[in-house]
Amino acid sequence: MSVDRVEEAAGTGADSEAMTAESAVRTYAVAPGVRLNVRNGPGTSYGIVRVLPEGTRVPIFCQTPGTQVSGPYGTSSIWDNIDNGEYVSDAYIQTGTDGYVAARCA
Numbered sequence: 001m002s003v004d005r006v007e008e009a010a011g012t013g014a015d016s017e018a019m020t021a022e023s024a025v026r027t028y029a030v031a032p033g034v035r036l037n038v039r040n041g042p043g044t045s046y047g048i049v050r051v052l053p054e055g056t057r058v059p060i061f062c063q064t065p066g067t068q069v070s071g072p073y074g075t076s077s078i079w080d081n082i083d084n085g086e087y088v089s090d091a092y093i094q095t096g097t098d099g100y101v102a103a104r105c106a
Contacts, residue, residue: 025059025061026060027057027058027059028057028058028059028080028093028094028095028101029056030054030055030056030057030058030088030092030093030094031071031072031073031092031094032054032055032072033054034054034071034072034092035051035052035053035054036051036092037051037052037088038051038082038083038087038088039086039087039088040085040086040087041066041087042064042065042066042067042079042087042105043079044069045067046087049086050086052088058080058082058088058093060080060081060093060095060101060102061081061082061083061102061105062081062102062103062104062105062106063078063079063080063081063090063102063103063104063105064079064081064087064104064105065077065078065079066078066079066087066089067079067089069089069091070091071089071092073090073091073092073094073095073098074091074098075091076090076091076098078099078100080093080102081105
């Protein structure tokens, strides 16, 4: 196999780069039966910007410490950044662990 064919097989085009970036974002389920408040900061003192409907899955781009909250998945002070300036308590997100699953927010 020539070098050219190896590169083609590896998918070095822009389409494969876009697919890699898209597949890198994992989503997690919000606790069943919960309509979850989304806040503009990592804590219950921050304003509610929207409410997620039941059955929603969310991406976690980064995580940061904040107000301690008790929910279906325990008590946690971890807050998940699910969009630009939007946070939810990790106590309501099924990540499979009590710890961090994403990088800390800058």
